[in-house]
Structure formats: structure tokens, C-alpha cells
Amino acid sequence: MADSENNRNEISQLGKFNLIHKLTEGFPTEQASTVAGLKDDAIVTDFDGEQTVVASKLFVENIHFDLTYFPLKHLGYKCAGIVVSDLLAMNASPSQLSVNLAVSNRFSVEAIEELLTGVRAVCHYYHLDLAGLDVTSSVSGLAVAITAVGSVEPARLTRRTGTHENELICVSGDFGAAYTGLLLLQREKQIFEATHESHPDFEGYEYLLERQLKPEPRLDIIEELRKNDVLPTCMTMVSDGLASSLLHICNLNGLGCTIYEKKIPIDQLTFDTLRKLKIVATTVALNGGEDYELLFTIKQDDFEKIRNIESISVIGYMGEPNGARNLITNDECQIELRAQGFQEVESWK
Amino acid sequence: MADSENNRNEISQLGKFNLIHKLTEGFPTEQASTVAGLKDDAIVTDFDGEQTVVASKLFVENIHFDLTYFPLKHLGYKCAGIVVSDLLAMNASPSQLSVNLAVSNRFSVEAIEELLTGVRAVCHYYHLDLAGLDVTSSVSGLAVAITAVGSVEPARLTRRTGTHENELICVSGDFGAAYTGLLLLQREKQIFEATHESHPDFEGYEYLLERQLKPEPRLDIIEELRKNDVLPTCMTMVSDGLASSLLHICNLNGLGCTIYEKKIPIDQLTFDTLRKLKIVATTVALNGGEDYELLFTIKQDDFEKIRNIESISVIGYMGEPNGARNLITNDECQIELRAQGFQEVESWK
Numbered sequence: 001m002a003d004s005e006n007n008r009n010e011i012s013q014l015g016k017f018n019l020i021h022k023l024t025e026g027f028p029t030e031q032a033s034t035v036a037g038l039k040d041d042a043i044v045t046d047f048d049g050e051q052t053v054v055a056s057k058l059f060v061e062n063i064h065f066d067l068t069y070f071p072l073k074h075l076g077y078k079c080a081g082i083v084v085s086d087l088l089a090m091n092a093s094p095s096q097l098s099v100n101l102a103v104s105n106r107f108s109v110e111a112i113e114e115l116l117t118g119v120r121a122v123c124h125y126y127h128l129d130l131a132g133l134d135v136t137s138s139v140s141g142l143a144v145a146i147t148a149v150g151s152v153e154p155a156r157l158t159r160r161t162g163t164h165e166n167e168l169i170c171v172s173g174d175f176g177a178a179y180t181g182l183l184l185l186q187r188e189k190q191i192f193e194a195t196h197e198s199h200p201d202f203e204g205y206e207y208l209l210e211r212q213l214k215p216e217p218r219l220d221i222i223e224e225l226r227k228n229d230v231l232p233t234c235m236t237m238v239s240d241g242l243a244s245s246l247l248h249i250c251n252l253n254g255l256g257c258t259i260y261e262k263k264i265p266i267d268q269l270t271f272d273t274l275r276k277l278k279i280v281a282t283t284v285a286l287n288g289g290e291d292y293e294l295l296f297t298i299k300q301d302d303f304e305k306i307r308n309i310e311s312i313s314v315i316g317y318m319g320e321p322n323g324a325r326n327l328i329t330n331d332e333c334q335i336e337l338r339a340q341g342f343q344e345v346e347s348w349k
Numbered sequence: 350m351a352d353s354e355n356n357r358n359e360i361s362q363l364g365k366f367n368l369i370h371k372l373t374e375g376f377p378t379e380q381a382s383t384v385a386g387l388k389d390d391a392i393v394t395d396f397d398g399e400q401t402v403v404a405s406k407l408f409v410e411n412i413h414f415d416l417t418y419f420p421l422k423h424l425g426y427k428c429a430g431i432v433v434s435d436l437l438a439m440n441a442s443p444s445q446l447s448v449n450l451a452v453s454n455r456f457s458v459e460a461i462e463e464l465l466t467g468v469r470a471v472c473h474y475y476h477l478d479l480a481g482l483d484v485t486s487s488v489s490g491l492a493v494a495i496t497a498v499g500s501v502e503p504a505r506l507t508r509r510t511g512t513h514e515n516e517l518i519c520v521s522g523d524f525g526a527a528y529t530g531l532l533l534l535q536r537e538k539q540i541f542e543a544t545h546e547s548h549p550d551f552e553g554y555e556y557l558l559e560r561q562l563k564p565e566p567r568l569d570i571i572e573e574l575r576k577n578d579v580l581p582t583c584m585t586m587v588s589d590g591l592a593s594s595l596l597h598i599c600n601l602n603g604l605g606c607t608i609y610e611k612k613i614p615i616d617q618l619t620f621d622t623l624r625k626l627k628i629v630a631t632t633v634a635l636n637g638g639e640d641y642e643l644l645f646t647i648k649q650d651d652f653e654k655i656r657n658i659e660s661i662s663v664i665g666y667m668g669e670p671n672g673a674r675n676l677i678t679n680d681e682c683q684i685e686l687r688a689q690g691f692q693e694v695e696s697w698k
């Protein structure tokens with residue numbers, strides 16, 4: 001489904017340098033800080049008086065994505081967007097991307113171009129320069145490694161450490177939608193495998209699919225915080241579930257926390273869809289993963305500055321040193337916050 | 350063979366954050382420019398008045414390495430070293446590494462630690478900080494993505510472009526040894542597969558195996574050039590074969606070239622071993638790949654400054670704009686320089 005089989009060019013015929021030249025034709029250089037990259041052995045950046053920030057991630061077929069329902073264009077968009085989100089979590093302005101692909105002979109030149117179309121959309125939308133591209137072969141399947149480079153004023157850098165007792169725990173956006181979208185796509189795949197027929201009707205579920213297939217880096221949040229003169233005391237990007245990320249922040253800072261079930265932002269469609277599937281929405285919001293939202297803490301004094309920012313929710317506060325990690329449920333019970341069902345661990349079993 | 354099966358810990362039992370914590374324990378922070386990394390979403394560097402240089406590469410099992418004869422420790426060393434070499438090709442000083450692994454359940458915690466031991470050796474020897482590590486799962490096999498970060502004074506940056514007609518073409522080290530080492534290892538694997546017995550006797554061939562299993566980044570060459578006040582006009586790292594890299598430099602600079610067969614540095618052991626195997630040494634030196642040596646051009650006036658540097662050879666000169674790419678053979682014939690047998694293209698067929 002990813003390849004257009006009618007007009008297929010073999011990578012082996014084209015050759016590596018020609019392939020890379022062809023794939024990079026549509027990428028302009030927009031950033032003044034881009035000194036070298038696509039035609040060289042490495043990316044070179046020059047940020048005047050700012051810190052360079054570099055993020056890298058590796059995505060592997062049938063672990064991070066299933067191409068039976070994941071269009072290659074969306075895959076390119078999603079992978080690039082996730083690494084950009086890592087930079088945003090440091091409060092950095094992203095400026096360059098580099099992409100390393102390992103592709104088996106199952107993929108045509110057109111298929112790889114399709115993937116790059118998604119990368120180009122991220123570059124275009126967030127004004128990034130593609131500053132490195134390499135394509136190598138793989139025995140089976142596709143692996144996508146992406147590195148993003150950006151910069152930040154040293155005084156505005158946010159890290160995973162730096163929060164203190166009683167500071168407010170904030171999140172951007174809503175949680176659980178991407179996982180719910182994945183459940184819908186997986187259900188459709190099962191129907192297809194059983195009946196060899198597929199007539200998916202996703203009407204009304206677009207938001208859930210979009211959250212799964214095309215998550216957006218929250219540059220808007222970074223800009224809102226800056227505009228409102230708020231510097232988070234610590235920040236991270238939530239990829240493996242809100243609970244897992246928050247517990248990691250607690251561990252790194254040696255603090256407890258208390259969050260409220262009723263404060264966790266869950267979109268109404270996510271909630272309704274999960275109810276139909278007989279799944280508890282809070283569990284998915286805490287553990288589903290792939291939300292790619294920002295989790296950060298702010299000083300209590302900054303609350304007034306963020307209370308009117310629409311896509312930010314305060315979900316609780318940091319606790320005392322070595323304190324408990326509490327979830328206050330909707331029926332006012334206090335239970336221990338735990339991270340469940342880390343998907344990648346599942347596939348290691 | 351890579352795993353120590355007796356005392357095997359499952360990654361699934363340990364959990365991702367614990368695994369990463371365990372794997373990064375032995376890595377100190379040595380570089381003043383390392384602001385953030387291992388505990389954060391991204392690497393942050395701060396180079397005063399210098400340019401940041403970032404290189405990334407992706408290595409995939411059974412394409413770039415065969416674990417039946419490639420010890421994991423050497424694999425870690427080699428992958429990290431190659432990306433460091435990419436930075437050196439820009440004349441940059443490497444300072445940070447980040448590693449992203451995708452591993453199937455075939456690999457134990459001990460196996461991954463073994464791989465990291467090799468990465469640590471590179472960090473130790475070249476004074477690099479491990480500033481990022483992520484481990485994710487894979488359906489089958491191992492993929493290793495590495496990003497290296499470094500810095501360079503803007504005036505000393507070397508790129509793949511910048512050379513002119515009549516400038517001298519130089520290389521570091523010697524060529525063809527890594528490929529010859531690979532042939533020896535592959536022959537041993539075939540014997541083992543046919544007889545289920547293996548008594549490899551590599552005595553006397555250590556240099557060839559070392560070039561295949563443990564190639565060294567040529568930091569010494571970068572330092573020698575600096576010490577002798579030579580700034581290459583263009584530079585690249587040779588990974589897919591000397592011919593391929595040189596032709597790429599010709600294409601990017603729009604120039605021809607002339608190189609001399611007798612000037613191509615080939616180690617005597619490489620030459621003798623290839624003769625026994627009935628393979629023409631020059632073909633392997635030009636096309637074998639995995640040499641990870643530096644290819645660069647210098648102004649004619651700089652010749653005196655480099656002529657006494659032991660590991661640098663002048664192999665020819667750049668030709669006129671859009672000129673021919675010539676190889677002058679040992680019997681004084683002029684033939685067209687061509688790149689053959691690009692291994693990765695082979696596996697795309």
C-alpha cells in the first residue's frame with residue numbers, strides 16, 4: 001500500500017548519491033545558522049551566543065509503526081515531529097534536521113520519497129532545514145533515525161531536573177487520544193486479516209486518528225510560555241505515557257507528587273470511544289503513550305500567568321523529598337501512581 | 350556467541366529507565382561544553398565562539414555487521430568511531446556522543462553492556478562525553494544509531510567543496526585492509542557453516558582484522574595538519590571506497606582528477622593476502638570500503654608542510670572543470686576512474 005507499484009524505480013538502479021540528491025531537491029535552506037550539512041559529512045550550525053541543542057531518535061518498523069495502516073508520508077511527519085518535540089522540551093528553537101534511513105528492497109524510490117514528503121512538511125511548517133540525509137539498506141523492514149538541532153538562550157534552558165516541592169505540575173493538550181486512535185487502526189487491521197475486506201469508516205473519529213498518525217510538536221506552547229513570561233522549572237516530553245514521565249521526573253528530582261484524576265485532560269471523543277470499547281479512560285490517559293505533549297512544572301507564583309492559556313492544564317503539585325507519588329481518584333481515594341504496560345517492554349518479552 | 354548465556358538478565362525485567370541508568374553508570378562527564386544530555390530529552394552543548402558540528406549514522410545488523418564474527422564490544426567501538434570520523438572530516442573536535450539502540454529479545458542486558466563497553470572505549474580514548482542514550486526494541490536484529498557533536502573554529506572548517514584545479518589529492522593511512530579482513534572473517538564463517546567446526550588461525554593477519562573490527566578515527570591526522578599549519582581545501586571521510594569518495598568530491602566541485610595507481614597506499618600484508626586470494630589489490634583499495642580514512646586536498650604550496658607526515662600520501666591532483674577522472678595505472682595506461690561494487694546497493698537488489 002505504501003509503494004506505487006505501477007511506476008516503481010529500484011534503489012539499486014539509481015545509486016546512493018543519486019538517490020540522496022533526488023530526495024533532497026525539495027528542501028530549501030532557510031536558517032541563517034545552517035553552515036553546512038547536506039553535501040557534507042556532518043551538520044554544522046552557528047548560533048551566536050546561544051546553546052546548541054541536539055536530539056536523536058530511532059524508529060523501527062513493527063515496533064514503532066505498522067505500515068499496513070501507517071502511510072509513509074505520515075510516518076515521516078511523525079518521526080521528525082517527535083524529535084522536534086524533544087528539542088521543545090528543552091525550551092529550544094529547532095532549526096535543523098538530519099535523517100538516516102535503513103530500507104529493505106521492499107521499498108521503492110517512490111516509497112522513500114513519500115516518507116520524505118512528510119519530513120518536508122515538518123521542515124516547512126516549523127522552518128527547519130534538512131541538513132543531513134543518508135540512506136542505507138536493511139535486511140528486512142524500515143528503520144528511521146532522526147537527529148534535530150536547535151538553540152536556546154542559556155538562561156531559558158529547561159531540563160528534567162530543577163523542580164521543587166509544591167511547584168505546580170502542568171501538561172499541554174490532552175492525553176490518551178493517540179492510543180485510542182491506535183486501537184481503532186489495529187481493530188480495522190484485524191477485521192481485514194480475518195475477512196480480507198476492509199471498509200473502514202472513521203467518520204467522526206478523525207481527531208483520534210490524527211493524534212496517532214500526525215502528532216504536532218507543541219511549538220505553540222513554548223511560544224505561549226515565552227509570551228507570558230513563564231519559565232518552567234523543569235520540562236520533559238511525554239512519549240511513553242504521562243505516568244511514566246511524571247514518575248521519572250519525581251525520581252530525577254527526588255520528590256513525591258500528587259495529581260488529580262479529574263484534572264487530567266481527556267478529550268470528550270477519547271472518553272466516549274474508550275467507553276464503547278469498555279476501557280477506563282484514565283488508565284489510557286496515564287499509560288497509553290504517544291501523546292508527545294509537554295509535561296512541566298512552574299512556580300506557584302506563575303499560576304496567574306498560565307491560567308488563561310487554553311491548552312495548558314494544571315494536574316497537581318510536586319510533593320516532599322522522597323515523598324509518595326499519589327493519584328487522587330474521582331471518588332476522592334488516594335492511590336499510588338504507577339506506570340503500567342510500557343509497550344516497548346512488552347515486545348522485549 | 351555475543352551473549353553470556355549463563356548469567357542472562359532480561360531487558361523486560363529491568364525496565365527501560367533502569368536499563369539506561371545501568372548502561373550509563375561508567376560514563377564520566379569530561380567536557381566543559383556538555384551542559385545537558387543523559388538525563389534530559391536532548392544533548393545541549395555550549396561552545397564559546399565556535400561552530401557546533403553534529404554527525405549521525407545508522408548501522409543495521411546483517412547489512413553493516415554480522416554478529417557471527419563481529420564481537421559486540423568491537424561493534425560499539427566501530428560504530429562510534431565512524432561517526433567521530435565524520436566530525437574529523439569537517440576538521441572539528443569531537444566532544445559528545447549519543448547512542449540510540451533498537452534491540453530484539455535475542456539480546457540480553459549483558460550483550461548491550463558489551464556493546465556499550467566498546468562505545469565507552471571510544472569515549473575514553475577520544476575524551477568524549479556520552480550525552481544521550483536510548484534503547485528501544487526491534488522485531489529482529491540490532492540497529493545502532495549514533496550522533497556525534499563537536500566544534501570547530503569557523504575559519505578552520507573543512508567541507509567536501511572548496512578545492513580547485515591542480516590542488517593535491519591526499520589520503521591518510523592505507524586502503525583495502527578492512528575489506529581484506531572482512532574476506533578472512535567471511536571465509537572462516539563459511540568453513541564453520543559447512544563443517545560446524547571452527548579453528549580460526551589468524552596469526553599474522555592481526556592488522557587486517559583490526560582494520561575491519563576496530564578502525565580508528567584519524568584524530569592524529571587532524572592534529573598533525575594543525576601542527577604543521579595546513580588547512581585542507583576540502584576533506585571527506587572514505588567509507589564506501591576511495592574511488593566512490595573521490596568521484597563524489599569531483600562531482601561536488603565540478604572538477605576532473607588524476608590519481609596514480611602506484612601512489613595509492615596499500616599495506617604489504619593486504620597486498621600479499623589479496624595475492625593469495627587471487628584478487629587485484631588496487632581494485633580492493635579503490636572499492637573495498639570501510640577504510641574510514643581521510644581524503645583531502647591541499648594547495649600545492651602546502652606540499653612541503655605535509656611531505657614528512659608519515660601517514661599522509663599524495664595520490665594525485667584535481668583536474669580542470671568538468672574534466673576527466675583518470676587513473677594512471679602502474680604500466681602507464683590512462684583509464685577512467687570508476688566506482689565499483691558499492692556493497693549497500695548490492696543488498697538492495
